[in-house]
Amino acid sequence: MKNRLKVLRAERDWTQAQLASALDVSRQTINAIEKGKFDPSLPLAFKAARLFNMAIEDIFQDESD
Amino acid sequence: MSLSSQNNENDYSKRNCHNTRHLRNWTIAWVISMAIAAFAPKYVWDFNTVLSIIGVVICIAVGFGMLLANRKYLQGLDEMQRKILFDAMALSLGVGLVLGLSYELLEDIKLITFQPEIPHLVMVMCFTYMGGIIAGHRKYQ
Numbered sequence: 001m002k003n004r005l006k007v008l009r010a011e012r013d014w015t016q017a018q019l020a021s022a023l024d025v026s027r028q029t030i031n032a033i034e035k036g037k038f039d040p041s042l043p044l045a046f047k048a049a050r051l052f053n054m055a056i057e058d059i060f061q062d063e064s065d
Numbered sequence: 066m067s068l069s070s071q072n073n074e075n076d077y078s079k080r081n082c083h084n085t086r087h088l089r090n091w092t093i094a095w096v097i098s099m100a101i102a103a104f105a106p107k108y109v110w111d112f113n114t115v116l117s118i119i120g121v122v123i124c125i126a127v128g129f130g131m132l133l134a135n136r137k138y139l140q141g142l143d144e145m146q147r148k149i150l151f152d153a154m155a156l157s158l159g160v161g162l163v164l165g166l167s168y169e170l171l172e173d174i175k176l177i178t179f180q181p182e183i184p185h186l187v188m189v190m191c192f193t194y195m196g197g198i199i200a201g202h203r204k205y206q
Contacts (some may be wrong), residue, residue: 021075024145032205038145 002061006034008052023047077143078202084138091127098124153197161190163196 009019016034020027023044032038040048040060049056102120110116139147165186171177 017075021077024077025076026081026146027143028202028205032145037205038117038148041144044144 001039001063002036003033004059005030005048008054009034010060019051056062080141084134084141088134088138088203091131095124095131098127147177149198149201149205152201153194156197157190157194160193161186164189 005019009016014022016027016030020030023030024047030036031052033040045056045060052059061065098120102117102124105120106112106117139150141148168181168186172179172181
């Protein structure tokens with residue numbers, strides 16, 4: 001699964017630690033999601049969508065799309 | 066949009082540190098209670114039955130306290146950290162089952178002369194668990 005988390009975070013000038021804190025996860029988890037090594041659960045993806053005030057599919061896309 | 070206020074108060078890290086300390090304390094208490102239950106009957110109270118039973122009951126009770134602390138620790142982790150630990154646990158259980166039964170078999174078919182001991186299996190499972198955690202962290206690094 002691809003995601004735009006790193007771009008969206010950079011646009012807002014947030015650090016991984018700040019984003020991790022806002023999503024209540026570890027910084028390592030944010031790093032793994034940004035690198036595409038770990039796919040977040042649906043609740044975490046929705047939480048990220050709410051935080052960025054975007055639709056979930058605007059942040060996370062299926063690899064085949 | 067600023068997240069500076071949230072950065073000062075990292076709930077996840079604080080919760081994780083608290084749960085880790087809690088689990089460490091329960092684990093130390095369990096090891097001590099286990100040592101007392103194992104060695105005190107011989108060296109302290111000369112196999113007094115009542116005291117030995119109390120020692121074992123305390124050891125089991127503290128062991129369950131440790132299990133509850135471990136459950137709280139796991140529930141406090143985020144989904145990736147939890148997955149790393151669950152994968153390591155599954156690996157440890159599988160290796161323990163396969164090697165444990167094979168180890169037992171070695172004595173049954175007279176390939177080893179000594180009695181297989183549970184602590185050997187526990188050590189294998191601990192090392193496998195640690196290896197699984199390290200591999201999990203490297204995988205998601």
